[in-house]
Amino acid sequence: EVQLVESGGGLVQPGGSLRLSCAASGFTFSSYDFYWVRQAPGKGLECISYISGSGSSIYYTESVKGRFTISRDNANNSIYLQMNRLKPEDSAVYYCASLTSGWHPLFDSWGQGTLVTVSS
Amino acid sequence: DIVLTQSPATLSVSPGERATLSCRVSQSISNTYFAWYRQKPGQAPSLLIYGASNRATGVPDRFSGSGSGADFTLTISRLEPEDSAVYYCQQYAGMPRTFGQGTKVELK
Numbered sequence: 001e002v003q004l005v006e007s008g009g010g011l012v013q014p015g016g017s018l019r020l021s022c023a024a025s026g027f028t029f030s031s032y033d034f035y036w037v038r039q040a041p042g043k044g045l046e047c048i049s050y051i052s053g054s055g056s057s058i059y060y061t062e063s064v065k066g067r068f069t070i071s072r073d074n075a076n077n078s079i080y081l082q083m084n085r086l087k088p089e090d091s092a093v094y095y096c097a098s099l100t101s102g103w104h105p106l107f108d109s110w111g112q113g114t115l116v117t118v119s120s
Numbered sequence: 121d122i123v124l125t126q127s128p129a130t131l132s133v134s135p136g137e138r139a140t141l142s143c144r145v146s147q148s149i150s151n152t153y154f155a156w157y158r159q160k161p162g163q164a165p166s167l168l169i170y171g172a173s174n175r176a177t178g179v180p181d182r183f184s185g186s187g188s189g190a191d192f193t194l195t196i197s198r199l200e201p202e203d204s205a206v207y208y209c210q211q212y213a214g215m216p217r218t219f220g221q222g223t224k225v226e227l228k
Binding site for chain 2: 035044045046047050059061095097099100101102105106108110111112113
């Protein structure tokens with residue numbers, strides 16, 4: 001069974017840091033690209049970061065560039081998001097996801113999400 | 121970035137009736153790189169349609185996707201109670217992947 005399990009969310013003060021983790025199981029992890037998708041309370045979905053299967057290609061949306069760092073450990077089937085200099089507008093549920101693609105159209109899997117709250 | 125605009129924002133439909141959701145893309149894209157998701161309250165989104173018109177594994181045939189270029193449609197032919205949710209369109213023709221703002225489907 002394909003499974004993605006996020007952890008690491010919580011309450012942090014503005015300017016603080018958090019590291020989110022996503023543990024994957026049930027599929028050939030290194031063959032798939034991953035995204036971090038966030039959803040602010042009552043709002044829509046936003047892809048904020050991407051990492052290719054090999055880790056050689058990475059993307060950040062403008063609002064997190066320079067503050068967030070995505071990485072992966074293919075030996076341990078894990079994805080990470082290091083979040084620094086957090087702002088209140090970063091408060092959201094953060095999902096780890098491997099999304100449908102031209103290469104793997106039927107493979108689309110999401111974690112349950114982890115809540116990040118940035119507040120003093 | 122490619123912008124997706126969904127309409128309507130909210131749709132109220134009686135059980136057994138048809139629901140039609142629209143998504144307009146800010147530039148023409150290949151059908152191959154267009155998807156629909158459903159998000160039930162408190163859950164992660166789940167894939168309904170990929171490649172504009174292909175149902176994902178386990179998706180009932182009352183869900184169908186159509187469209188091309190810059191205009192896409194999701195049709196739910198016979199609404200059931202569990203279809204009450206927010207529906208998002210997504211394009212993956214260009215980076216970043218972008219989602220529409222969502223259409224909330226409510227049952228009357």
